[in-house]
Structures are given as C-alpha cells and as structure tokens.
Amino acid sequence: MPEIKELVKNLAGKHGRTRESLIPILQGVIHEERYISDEAMTEIARELDISAAQVYGTATFYSFLDTQPRGKYVIRVCRTISCAMKGKNLLTQEIEDMLKIKIGETTQNKKFSLLETNCLGWCHKGPAMLVNDDAYTDLTSEKVREIISDYMKK
Amino acid sequence: MSKKINLKIDGISVTVDEGTTILQAAKQLNIHIPTLCYHDDLCIAGNCRVCVVEMKGSRTLPASCAMPTSEGMEIMTNTLKVRTARKHIIDLLLSEHNAKCTTCYKNGKCELQELASESKISTESFIDLVPHKNYQMDAYSPSIIKDDSKCIRCQRCVRTCEELQHVSALSVAYKGDKMKISTFFENPMFEVVCTNCGQCVNRCPTGALVERNYLDEVWAAIYNPDKHVVVQTAPAVRVALGEDLGLESGSIVTGKMVTALRRLGFDSVLDTDFTADLTIMEEGFELLTRLKKALVDKDSSVKLPMATSCSPGWIKFIEHTYPEYLGNLSTCKSPQQMFGALAKTYYAQKRNIDPSKIVSISIMPCTAKKFEADRPEMRSSGYKDVDFVLTTRELAIMIKQAGLDFSALEESHYDSFMGASTGAAVIFGATGGVMEAALRTAYEVVTGREVPFNGLNITPVRGMDGVREASVKIEGTTADWKFLEGAELKCVVAHGLTNAKKVMDNVRDGKASYHFMEIMACPGGCIGGGGQPIPTNAEIRRKRTEAIFAEDSGMKIRKSHENPEVIAIYKEFLEKPLGHKSHELLHTHYKERARH
Amino acid sequence: MSYSNLKRVDLIFDQDCNPKEIIKNTFAKTNDQIVNELLESGLKGRGGAGFPTALKWKYTAEQPDPDKYIICNADEGEPGTFKDREILFKVPQKVFGGMVVCAKVIGAREGFLYLRGEYRFLLPELESQLAKFHADLKDLKIDFNIKIVMGSGAYICGEESALFESMEGHRGEPRNKPPYPTISGFRSKPTVINNVETLVYAFMICMHGARKFKDLGTADSRGSKVFSISGDTPKAGIYELELGMTVEQFVDDFGDGDTKAVQVGGASGFCVPRKKFKETIIGFEGVPTGGSMMIFNSSRSMYNVLHNYLEFFEEESCGQCTPCRVGCQQLIKGIEAVKKGQRHANYLEHLQKLAQTMKITAKCGLGQSVANSFFSIVENFKEEMIY
Ligand SMILES: Cc1cc2nc3c(=O)[nH]c(=O)nc-3n(C[C@H](O)[C@H](O)[C@H](O)COP(=O)(O)O)c2cc1C
Ligand code: SF4
Ligand code: FES
Numbered sequence A: 001m002p003e004i005k006e007l008v009k010n011l012a013g014k015h016g017r018t019r020e021s022l023i024p025i026l027q028g029v030i031h032e033e034r035y036i037s038d039e040a041m042t043e044i045a046r047e048l049d050i051s052a053a054q055v056y057g058t059a060t061f062y063s064f065l066d067t068q069p070r071g072k073y074v075i076r077v078c079r080t081i082s083c084a085m086k087g088k089n090l091l092t093q094e095i096e097d098m099l100k101i102k103i104g105e106t107t108q109n110k111k112f113s114l115l116e117t118n119c120l121g122w123c124h125k126g127p128a129m130l131v132n133d134d135a136y137t138d139l140t141s142e143k144v145r146e147i148i149s150d151y152m153k154k
Numbered sequence B: 001m002s003k004k005i006n007l008k009i010d011g012i013s014v015t016v017d018e019g020t021t022i023l024q025a026a027k028q029l030n031i032h033i034p035t036l037c038y039h040d041d042l043c044i045a046g047n048c049r050v051c052v053v054e055m056k057g058s059r060t061l062p063a064s065c066a067m068p069t070s071e072g073m074e075i076m077t078n079t080l081k082v083r084t085a086r087k088h089i090i091d092l093l094l095s096e097h098n099a100k101c102t103t104c105y106k107n108g109k110c111e112l113q114e115l116a117s118e119s120k121i122s123t124e125s126f127i128d129l130v131p132h133k134n135y136q137m138d139a140y141s142p143s144i145i146k147d148d149s150k151c152i153r154c155q156r157c158v159r160t161c162e163e164l165q166h167v168s169a170l171s172v173a174y175k176g177d178k179m180k181i182s183t184f185f186e187n188p189m190f191e192v193v194c195t196n197c198g199q200c201v202n203r204c205p206t207g208a209l210v211e212r213n214y215l216d217e218v219w220a221a222i223y224n225p226d227k228h229v230v231v232q233t234a235p236a237v238r239v240a241l242g243e244d245l246g247l248e249s250g251s252i253v254t255g256k257m258v259t260a261l262r263r264l265g266f267d268s269v270l271d272t273d274f275t276a277d278l279t280i281m282e283e284g285f286e287l288l289t290r291l292k293k294a295l296v297d298k299d300s301s302v303k304l305p306m307a308t309s310c311s312p313g314w315i316k317f318i319e320h321t322y323p324e325y326l327g328n329l330s331t332c333k334s335p336q337q338m339f340g341a342l343a344k345t346y347y348a349q350k351r352n353i354d355p356s357k358i359v360s361i362s363i364m365p366c367t368a369k370k371f372e373a374d375r376p377e378m379r380s381s382g383y384k385d386v387d388f389v390l391t392t393r394e395l396a397i398m399i400k401q402a403g404l405d406f407s408a409l410e411e412s413h414y415d416s417f418m419g420a421s422t423g424a425a426v427i428f429g430a431t432g433g434v435m436e437a438a439l440r441t442a443y444e445v446v447t448g449r450e451v452p453f454n455g456l457n458i459t460p461v462r463g464m465d466g467v468r469e470a471s472v473k474i475e476g477t478t479a480d481w482k483f484l485e486g487a488e489l490k491c492v493v494a495h496g497l498t499n500a501k502k503v504m505d506n507v508r509d510g511k512a513s514y515h516f517m518e519i520m521a522c523p524g525g526c527i528g529g530g531g532q533p534i535p536t537n538a539e540i541r542r543k544r545t546e547a548i549f550a551e552d553s554g555m556k557i558r559k560s561h562e563n564p565e566v567i568a569i570y571k572e573f574l575e576k577p578l579g580h581k582s583h584e585l586l587h588t589h590y591k592e593r594a595r596h
Numbered sequence C: 001m002s003y004s005n006l007k008r009v010d011l012i013f014d015q016d017c018n019p020k021e022i023i024k025n026t027f028a029k030t031n032d033q034i035v036n037e038l039l040e041s042g043l044k045g046r047g048g049a050g051f052p053t054a055l056k057w058k059y060t061a062e063q064p065d066p067d068k069y070i071i072c073n074a075d076e077g078e079p080g081t082f083k084d085r086e087i088l089f090k091v092p093q094k095v096f097g098g099m100v101v102c103a104k105v106i107g108a109r110e111g112f113l114y115l116r117g118e119y120r121f122l123l124p125e126l127e128s129q130l131a132k133f134h135a136d137l138k139d140l141k142i143d144f145n146i147k148i149v150m151g152s153g154a155y156i157c158g159e160e161s162a163l164f165e166s167m168e169g170h171r172g173e174p175r176n177k178p179p180y181p182t183i184s185g186f187r188s189k190p191t192v193i194n195n196v197e198t199l200v201y202a203f204m205i206c207m208h209g210a211r212k213f214k215d216l217g218t219a220d221s222r223g224s225k226v227f228s229i230s231g232d233t234p235k236a237g238i239y240e241l242e243l244g245m246t247v248e249q250f251v252d253d254f255g256d257g258d259t260k261a262v263q264v265g266g267a268s269g270f271c272v273p274r275k276k277f278k279e280t281i282i283g284f285e286g287v288p289t290g291g292s293m294m295i296f297n298s299s300r301s302m303y304n305v306l307h308n309y310l311e312f313f314e315e316e317s318c319g320q321c322t323p324c325r326v327g328c329q330q331l332i333k334g335i336e337a338v339k340k341g342q343r344h345a346n347y348l349e350h351l352q353k354l355a356q357t358m359k360i361t362a363k364c365g366l367g368q369s370v371a372n373s374f375f376s377i378v379e380n381f382k383e384e385m386i387y
Helices: A002-015 A019-033 A038-048 A052-061 A081-085 A088-099 A141-153 B022-028 B080-096 B111-118 B156-164 B199-203 B215-223 B235-239 B241-245 B254-264 B272-295 B312-321 B323-328 B335-351 B368-374 B392-401 B423-429 B433-447 B479-484 B497-508 B538-553 B564-574 B580-586 C019-027 C031-041 C053-062 C083-090 C092-106 C117-140 C160-167 C196-208 C210-214 C247-254 C302-316 C322-339 C347-361 C365-380 C382-386
Strands: A073-078 A112-117 A129-131 A134-136 B004-009 B012-017 B074-076 B144-147 B171-173 B180-182 B209-211 B228-233 B268-271 B358-364 B388-391 B467-473 B488-495 B516-520 C069-074 C110-115 C145-150 C191-195 C224-231 C237-242 C259-264 C270-273 C292-297
Touching: A002 A019, A002 A038, A019 A038, A019 A052, A019 C145, A038 A052, A052 B171, A052 B180, A073 A088, A081 A088, A081 C224, A081 C292, A081 C302, A088 A112, A088 A141, A129 A141, A134 A141, A134 C117, B004 B022, B012 B022, B022 B074, B080 B111, B080 C322, B080 C347, B156 B199, B156 B497, B199 B209, B215 B228, B215 B358, B215 B388, B215 B392, B228 B254, B228 B272, B228 B335, B235 B241, B235 B254, B235 B272, B235 B392, B235 B423, B235 B538, B241 B392, B254 B268, B254 B392, B268 B272, B268 B335, B272 B335, B272 B423, B272 B433, B272 B479, B272 B564, B272 B580, B312 B323, B312 B368, B312 B497, B323 B497, B335 B358, B335 B368, B335 B564, B335 B580, B358 B368, B358 B392, B368 B388, B388 B392, B423 B433, B423 B538, B433 B467, B433 B479, B433 B488, B433 B516, B467 B497, B488 B497, B497 B516, B564 B580, C019 C092, C019 C117, C019 C196, C031 C053, C031 C092, C031 C196, C031 C210, C053 C092, C053 C191, C053 C196, C069 C092, C069 C160, C069 C196, C083 C092, C083 C117, C083 C196, C083 C224, C092 C110, C092 C117, C092 C191, C092 C196, C110 C117, C110 C160, C117 C145, C160 C191, C191 C196, C196 C210, C247 C259, C247 C292, C259 C302, C270 C365, C302 C322, C302 C365, C302 C382, C322 C347, C322 C365, C322 C382, C347 C365, C347 C382, C365 C382
Parallel strands: A073 A112, B004 B074, B228 B268, B228 B358, B358 B388, B488 B516, C069 C110, C069 C191, C110 C145, C224 C292
Antiparallel strands: A073 A129, A129 A134, B004 B012, B144 B209, B171 B180, B467 B488, C224 C237, C259 C270, C259 C292
C-alpha cells in the first residue's frame, strides 16, 4: 500500500495532475504492477482530484488497463480471424497445457496470465501474441514452448 | 442579436436562432420527437438514438437532440425510415431490459414503457439478452436502489451526478456489450461517495434507480393498533405532491394533503415547519453567538462562515469532500430530525404517550433524509427519532393505494402543537429560503426592527442563479448587540452541489469571505429534491418556487420567532435557544468520511 | 497460378530522400502553394473515411483560434491492417515530416502521435527518432513539437473524436458531430487528424509535386496505397500498389488459386465473393479500404469469419449508443440461433433490417459499418449461415 502511494505520487509528478494525465498514470501503474488495484485507483483519484468512480470507469474501458490481479507476464494471444485461421486455437491449447491455466486465468505463482485479445497487427505473420509489450509472431507449437520456457526461467 | 436560421420540418417552415437543435426547433412547431437520453437539465449525450430523424441529403439519420439546425435544412420526423429505425431501437433496448413491468416500482412512470407502448411493440422480435447478462442489484442503501437489469445506459444519472452535483459516484464502466453504469469498483452505493441526494433517481427514465420505499413498513405501523403514528410533512412537499396526483405543477395542496394523511390513518398530522422555525431560532442564535465570539471575544477557534445544516445531501458531501470544514457547519439538526427528537420527548410527554409506542414518520421531498434518519447520531430521544422517511412520491402512491380522490378532498388544518407554521418555515423549501428566514429573525433580534426589505421579501437571496451573494448592513442595534453596529453581514446562497463546490473552493482558497452560507444539495433547493415528483426541469422548479413564496406571503405570521408554538416550547420545555435541552435534542455532530 | 502484374509503387518506403531537406524546401513555399499542390494531387485520407486531405488542412487553417493541433492517428486497430506499424518502423522521419508540414499550413505548434498500445515495442526507437527530428527542426528554426501518446487497447480510439476523448483522459466514447475536428477537436481546438500513411503521402507530394502521385490511380482514387495482405495467400505482407485494380486482378496476384472471397477494408469493410471479383474495383469508386485485404479460400467457413468479426465489434463497440451496443449482440446471437436451428432462416432477413438500422442510426463509424460485412457475407454466403 505505501509503495502504491509512492508509485502513484511519482507518476503524477511525472505526468501532471490534470485529467489528461490519467491514462499515462494508469499505464505507468500497469507497467509496474501489471494491474490497477482499488488502492491505486483511490490514490490516483486523490492526486487528480477526480472521483474514484471516474478512474474506474476510464480504466475499465481500456482492455490493457487491467483491474484484476495479473501475473508478471501477461500473454495476449490474438484471436482475430487471420490469426485464428493460422491455428491460434492450437497455440492457446499449448499454452494452457504448459501453464495449467485457462484463458482469463493467472498461474498460482503469479507469474503468467493468459488472455485473448483483438487484432495485434501481425496478421501476415500469424498466429501472433504479446507477452507484456513484446510481440511474437509466426508461432508454432515448438516456438511457443521455447518462448514460454524462457520466460519461466526469468 | 443572434443569427437566424430557416429550415423546414415536416414541410413546415420555421425560423430559429443559430445553435438551436432540431429537437428544439421541432418543439417550437409542436412536433413531438421521442427522446430518452435527452434531459433539459443535462448536457447533450446523443447516445440512445431514439430521437433520430431524416435529413434531406444525409445518408444517415441524425439524432435530433444533438444535431444543430442549419440554413435550408429539410427534416422529416415521421417517415417509414424513421419509424422503422425508432422501432428497432426501442426493441433493442427492450431486449437488454428486464421488462417485468407489472412488478416494477416504476410501472406506469417509465419512459421506456411509454415509448414501447407508443410504438405498439407487441411481440418482442429480438432475442432476450437478459439471461445472458450478469445484472447486479444494489439494495443496500437506505435511500436508493440501483437495479442494473432495468438500466438502458442513457447515462442521465452519470451526467446528473457529475454536472449538477460534482460527485461522480456513478460512472460509465467497461465497454461494448459489458458497458454498464457503475460505482467505484461496483461497490454498493452506500459505501461510496454517493450523497443520497437522489437527483439521479429524479432523472432515471426507467426503474434502474429508484428510492428505497418504506410503504409496507408505514402501512404496517398505521394498521398496528398499539402504535401511535405521527407524521410530519416538509415545506416543499405541499407545492409538489399535486403533480403526482393529476394537478398542475405549482399547485399548493397543503390542506388537501393534511386531509389525505388523516384519511390514510395517521394518528397525528404535524408540520415540519414547526421545527423549521425552531431551526431558525437555534441556528440564528448559533450564528450570532459565533459572531460575538469572533468579534468581541476574539476567539480564533470560532469557525466562520457558518453553513446551514438542513440538507443531508450537503452534509454527506461536505463530510466526504471538505472534512476540514465540518466545524463550519451549524450543529443544528435538520428540521426533520429536530422534529423526530421532539416527537418522542416533548410531544410524548405532553400527550402522555409512551414514546416506545410512537412511530414517527416524515414525508420529505428528499431521498437523503432516509439516510439521515438512519444515522446513529439521530437517536437522542432514546429511540430512533424518525422511524421511516417517505418521499413525496411515496405519499402520492399511498394516497392512490387508499383510493382517495385527491383533488376532491376537503382542506383541513394540521393538528395543533407541533403543527403551527410561519411563512419563514415554508420558504425553507426553496433555495435561499433558510437564509431569508434566518435574516428575518436575526435582524430583528439584533435591532428590534424588521429586516429593511419591502414586505419582508429579501429579494437578493431569491432567484435561481446557482450562487447568490448578498450583504445586509446592520444598523440601530440594541444594547446587547452593539458590537454588530454597522457590520455588513455577508451571506451566500448556493444550490446544487456543483455550486456548493464552487463556494467551498472560494472559501478554501480565500477568494471569498462570508459569515453565513446557505447550501442545499438539490437544484432549486428542496422543491427540486430527489424525492419530488418526476419529471423535473427548470420550468417545473420555477413553478414550485413561486408556489412556495405565494404560500409565504399568504401567511399571517412570517417570522420564525413569532411562531406561537415555538414561543411555547421555549417556555415549557427548552428554556432558551442553545440551552441545555436544545443541545441534547436539537444539535448534532458530523463525521469525516473518505473522499474516494 | 496466373500472375498479373499489379503495379508496385515505392513512394512510402522509399528511403532515398532527405526528410530535413524536404521540410526546408517545403517551408520555403506559401501555405496556399502547399494546399494547392495537395488539392491537385487528389490525395484522400488513408484512414478509412477518404476525406480530401487538402480540404481538411485548409478548413483548419481558416479557423481563427490561435491554438491548433495536428494529430497523427497511429491507432491502427482494424482487423487485418498492419501497414502503419511498418511505416512507423521504417520511415518515421517521413511521418513526422508530414506532421510538421501540416503544422505549418494550419498554424500549429504542437503535434501528437497516438500510438496503439499493441505497438508499445516501437516506442523506444520512435522516441529516439523523434529526438533526431526535433534536433533537425531546431536547426531549421522551426517551432514545433511532437509528443507520442499511447493507447491502451481500444479499437474505437481510432475514431477521431474518441481519440480526442482518450487523449483528454476519458473513456474513448465518440462525440456528436458536428462540430467536426477542423473546428473543435483535441481540447476543443481546431485539429487536423490524419492517418500515418496519409501524412507520408502528403510529405512525398511536397517532395515530388502532385504530378507523380496524381498520375497513378483513377479519377476517384488517385495515387497508390499501402495494402496489408493476410489470410490464405502465399504472399502475406505489406505492399504499396497503384489504386484502381479490380479484386480479380488482386486475387490473381495474391490469391492461392482457390480464393473464395476477399474481405476488403477489414471487419468494417466489405466481403467480395468470387462471382463479383471481376466487377469490383478496390478504391473509393468500388470497395474502399484502409488497406486491409483478407483472403479466404474455399476451406473457410464464412459463418466463422462473420462470427469472428461480430465478436470483435461486440467487444470493441464503445457501448454508448443503442443501435451499436445492442445491435452487435443481437446480430451475433441471431446468427448463432439460426445456425443452431433455434430460429428460422428468415430471421436473417430481420437481422439484415436491423443491420440497416445500425448503418443509419449509429453514432459513429463503428456501428455504422458493422452492416458492411454483415450484409456482404450474409447475402453472398447464405447457405453457410444456415447449414
Ligand atoms: C471505429 C473506427 C476506427 C478507426 N480507426 C482508425 C485507425 O486506426 N487509424 C486511422 O488512421 N483512422 C481510423 N479511423 C478513421 C478516423 O476516424 C479518421 O477518419 C482518420 O484518422 C482521418 O485520417 P485520414 O483523413 O488521413 O484518413 C477509424 C474510424 C472509425 C469509425
Ligand atoms: S456506433 Fe458503436 S462505437 Fe460508435 S458511438 Fe455508437 S456504440 Fe460507440
Ligand atoms: S434523445 Fe437524442 S439520442 Fe437520446
């Protein structure tokens, strides 16, 4: 809790305390915490002098501004048609098996969350996924296993 | 003069000012275009799309509420294309809506229901989406019930809470099919910054936001032969109740209402006006005492400006938003709570009734009063001072339930003792009224003369501007109040919490200095309260206000300190304003609440 | 596989130019000269709506307000579109160049590039490119500054007024129009908002003159365009092609020999079935596209394709207006019900009428364009919807 306060304060110092700073601050919290807790939102509301419901309403609009606890690595598999046609289902299956979680869930050790997302802009190199900010394309079963194993070691 | 624009609607030419929307222009021609998200008091959203019309040269149908008129425009409001589109849209809304109309609290008063019936939507043509939704019901607040399954996402409540009240307890959350109206983290309304003012309830077109009603509880008390049920009615109820019972807005129905309450079976029909006058005595003396301490005793701990405390929405707002100013609030309870405390003490003694057998009911223009009555501080009689609070709307329902033909009822008077009223008490119901009533009394206390305003009408504090300032020069003081000689008493009046915030920010930032502030949570004051008949708009509020001041000027006694029952209660029971008993029964304290 | 020779163009990715030089030379011209050159070129917006770029700049320039903005729309979220990513990756200086030229014309001192959250990995490189650009401007004594603003995963924020809302810290809910951005955009100030590609073309027109651009394409669709090609094709990728080709020519070049349909313009675009390949021109006179071309061969279920699109819209609708929010849910539930036999096949006609209502009553382009794919898929592949 004190760390969150600190984090939000620093972010507000960096981005400013007007309404326009709201989304950059929320993004900053995501960058550090992977999700925006109710404490974080309350702090942000205090810093920007807006209501907490407004912070919540804005955050929940954006699919990257998670308000649920997420793992250290958030995997987002593209589910849009071009990737779907290139075998995205097998890919998610592979990840689900490896991490023993279903889409929407987070591993026990809080290391991974698995989500689906809309078009990532890599349709010509599908299937594609993001792990946090990094894009991985032309995925195959082996490739995915390799990538996830690497993250497991991190 | 603004530029004029000529256009045609349904073939009829009309000239309007630049900036007029199609909807407004159509209104000038008496052409009715149905709307849902539009509300006179709010900024334009243009999201329900019910008001679409055909516009020559346009591929799409613009929303008439949001589309400004332009020169040469040709609009058709009644074509097959418009009709089909509108029907689709209403049908879509219905498919997301838990249309259990017969058991809905808003049955017969729902704008969606009205539109559906107008469009003669017989069988629903789309798939019922309600089973696919995880709709939430929040019935935890003592004031307001929020049922998402009735919500059509017009965002009127969100705009109300933000624009009129600057609270934003409600916000739009999520997007797409998951989009919903939500509090912070979907917490119950009573756990968030909601002030219970009920302005959202006043503007909700459906049954998604309604007051928590206590009809069954009140009927049960009435039917219980062991109970003595007293009822008090707030000043603003008498100028609005008629609207829910088929009368014009602005009708004064005091006498009929009293008759109706008796016919409903209340054992004693009393008037909150009595404690409104008492409030003036207590609050007036509190103000004068604070001024004395500050000016004569130079006591730096005295908090000025002093703010009125009769609006429970305002109280909760300041508790959340400006807790550092709680000391500036008058410690006076609201008239409702003073009444409650006296009903189970003074009244009980005088009428020789066991207070545990008294059920104390109030009829209020307000939803926040329900919360106020539940506050733990409000038990100074040893019991819950006010047992149940009904809104004006609930009283109208009871009258209908009892089968009374309201407009045919005879007029009658309140029961005596704790039933006497003055013009000063009546105007509590309108913004500026408490200020005016307080000045009428305080000035006279200090100078021995009436306020120097024609006919006691302190016009500078009247009106509908959101923030109104006035100053009264005190001259010719009596010996006790010499220290006030020549002083300018600086007053400010604000209504609607957005205006309250403006005033508070000015006070906080040192941009304004006042002695006395009257603040009402609701636009227009209590006449525009969250428990008043729906709909509301500036015109309706103006009519109710006029009725209030008409009632005032028709009263024989127009100053609180001349209320004979008030004089009597000080003689028999309270001794003097701010006395020991007063403190015990009529004053309270406040608590800091989280801002977020 | 037959091989037509669709004309490859190299205006956008051409590295053989010096952006700083172009800026310098362009700043030597009058605003009228620049606008006229653009007008002459016939350049229309590449973000989807196809509004003439010259006029957009001109209208904004005419506004008396001292504060104006130029915004580069890099929210590229349309399914099947990925060319803006490549442009920003390969020729960012040209994008910035287009922005500063626009700034000169309209009189803006501040510009913003709204980058979709999915492309955050581009940010470090973009920031360093931007630093270089700002240094160049300093050299040239040009007072203009660009800031990169990140999106956070909401397709609707590509819609211009939703984008302004997002930049102002709000939910990305489209505004009522009018007023249009040229009068009231970001911070309610006159604003030009252009697609990434549009800005690069504008910049290249400043360099080469209108002629080179205008000589390409057709009367309604001048110039060339960057296409994002995906699906059942051996040559998925990014191609700059001359406008004016038919779908048949396109399929000859990019199809896998078994092409059944091409979705032109992404989920909000049109599905062209094989029988209409010949007659359909890709461009503003036929089917317009922001660049997304998705190719489907006969192994694909068009029901699945439509279902996928509708899922996308159902989730990505901002949710504020009734026809779009509820309409999308009804369309998806409706085709599911027909497929499962819970509703009669003629329920599809009812849904088509609904789609028509969405097209004419939705508040913004998202809700209005759901009907495009819905109509063109349901009409052309009805059996696949039912059986
Ligand atoms: C739902 C929706 C999404 C859009 N997404 C984008 C986008 O990602 N990129 C873009 O340049 N334009 C997008 N647009 C179009 C913009 O609103 C706007 O027309 C465009 O940025 C103008 O630039 P242009 O004139 O250069 O095309 C979108 C429009 C809608 C209705
Ligand atoms: S059409 Fe859809 S995306 Fe556009 S305003 Fe309406 S609900 Fe939002
Ligand atoms: S009343 Fe016009 S869109 Fe709702």
